[in-house]
Amino acid sequence: MSLTFGLLFGGRVTDNWVKRHFKPALCRGELRSIRFHDLRHTYATLLINAGENIKFIQSQMGHSSIQTTMDRYGHLYPEINLGVGARLDQMVSKGKVADEKMGSQSL
Numbered sequence: 001m002s003l004t005f006g007l008l009f010g011g012r013v014t015d016n017w018v019k020r021h022f023k024p025a026l027c028r029g030e031l032r033s034i035r036f037h038d039l040r041h042t043y044a045t046l047l048i049n050a051g052e053n054i055k056f057i058q059s060q061m062g063h064s065s066i067q068t069t070m071d072r073y074g075h076l077y078p079e080i081n082l083g084v085g086a087r088l089d090q091m092v093s094k095g096k097v098a099d100e101k102m103g104s105q106s107l
Contacts, residue, residue, distance in 0.1 A: 048076045 007013065013022075018036050026033055040061070047057050058069040 044073055045076060048073060 007017070013036065022036055023033065044057055044061055047060065048054075054066065054069060057073070058066050061069060061072075063069045063072075
C-alpha cells in the first residue's frame with residue numbers, strides 16, 4: 001500500500017512542494033529544519049503520549065501489523081510495567097470485597 005499526503009486543493013506532496021512551501025514555512029516560524037517525514041513520527045508520539053490505544057495508532061500509521069508499530073514506537077512505553085503489581089492487587093482486592101459482599105468465596 002502506498003500512502004501519500006494530500007494537499008488541500010488536490011495533488012500530493014512532492015519533493016518540490018517540500019522545498020517550495022514546507023521548508024520556507026519552517027523558516028518563517030523560526031523552527032528548526034526537519035524532514036517532512038518527521039511529522040509522521042511526531043504524530044505517533046503525540047498519540048502515544050495522549051494514551052491512545054496502540055491498535056488505533058497502528059491503523060493511523062498504516063502498519064500491516066501491531067508488531068511493526070511496536071518495533072518502531074515500543075521504546076516510548078518504558079513505564080508500561082510501572083505499578084502493574086499495585087494495580088493487580090487493587091483489582092483483586094476489589095474483586096474479593098465484591099465476592100464477600102455477595103456471600104461467595106473469592107479465588
